[in-house]
Amino acid sequence: MSPLLSVRGITKSFRGLRAVDDVGFDVEPGTVMGVIGPNGAGKSTLFASVSGGLRVDAGTVALDGTDITRWPDHRVARAGLVRTFQLMRPFGTMTVLDNVAVAAASRTADTGRAYERAHEVIERVGLERYRDQASAELPTAGLKRLELARALATSPRVLMLDEVLAGLVPSEREPVVDLLAELRDGGLTMVFVEHVMTAVMRLSDHVLVLDRGRVIAHGTPAEVVEDPRVVEAYLGERPDADG
Numbered sequence: 001m002s003p004l005l006s007v008r009g010i011t012k013s014f015r016g017l018r019a020v021d022d023v024g025f026d027v028e029p030g031t032v033m034g035v036i037g038p039n040g041a042g043k044s045t046l047f048a049s050v051s052g053g054l055r056v057d058a059g060t061v062a063l064d065g066t067d068i069t070r071w072p073d074h075r076v077a078r079a080g081l082v083r084t085f086q087l088m089r090p091f092g093t094m095t096v097l098d099n100v101a102v103a104a105a106s107r108t109a110d111t112g113r114a115y116e117r118a119h120e121v122i123e124r125v126g127l128e129r130y131r132d133q134a135s136a137e138l139p140t141a142g143l144k145r146l147e148l149a150r151a152l153a154t155s156p157r158v159l160m161l162d163e164v165l166a167g168l169v170p171s172e173r174e175p176v177v178d179l180l181a182e183l184r185d186g187g188l189t190m191v192f193v194e195h196v197m198t199a200v201m202r203l204s205d206h207v208l209v210l211d212r213g214r215v216i217a218h219g220t221p222a223e224v225v226e227d228p229r230v231v232e233a234y235l236g237e238r239p240d241a242d243g
């Protein structure tokens, strides 16, 4: 099987600091890759470099064989590589339904169809009871689901999740992880950056471990947690206490 997402030699520096240094990986269709690493390892930079939010210094990103390197993020999203944001940015005064319908409208010019898709996705992520509320009124867990719903409404080929569990208390995390597991089981290809190790272990087919901008390990969750380089990178820093 050829990879759906293929990343090679990504390098990105900020004023001489190599935040991401020659990073590459493949993601096969229908698989989930977790990205972990200590604070400052380069996870967010890699994420933005792949999804089009940052212009890379070197390297290539290919989506199903199409070179999308340096495409602007809206064009990357239209091609099917869609990211969520850690700081959610819904249109606050709009209802949940309208917010999701706007996202769905990026895929269809038919407003009726966009609303149909929005209803489906809202049900999928369990937001029915908030459907007609202004998005700004949602609790954090609801905003996370809304962010997921907006991404799913665009029918992504690859969904990239940026710390979707951040800001949630442990009891709120589990249902979100269950939802992600359902999406995975439904065949959705995902790449996610996450500090909560239990979620990484449960959801990932393979895990990419970064430290100081470089890949220090790449394997199954069981392989990477046993890897001495990973243990060393995390010394002095405890992965999320609940993880």
Ligand SMILES: Nc1ncnc2c1ncn2[C@@H]1O[C@H](COP(=O)(O)OP(=O)(O)OP(=O)(O)O)[C@@H](O)[C@H]1O
Pocket: 014, 015, 017, 018, 019, 037, 038, 039, 040, 041, 042, 043, 044, 045, 046
């Ligand atoms: N816009 C920027 N300007 C300057 N330096 C930056 C910028 N973004 C990131 N960096 C630096 O690049 C390095 C990697 O940062 P990055 O945010 O990618 O790491 P991270 O693994 O996502 O960290 P965390 O887990 O804390 O979110 C850090 O040293 C950071 O200070």
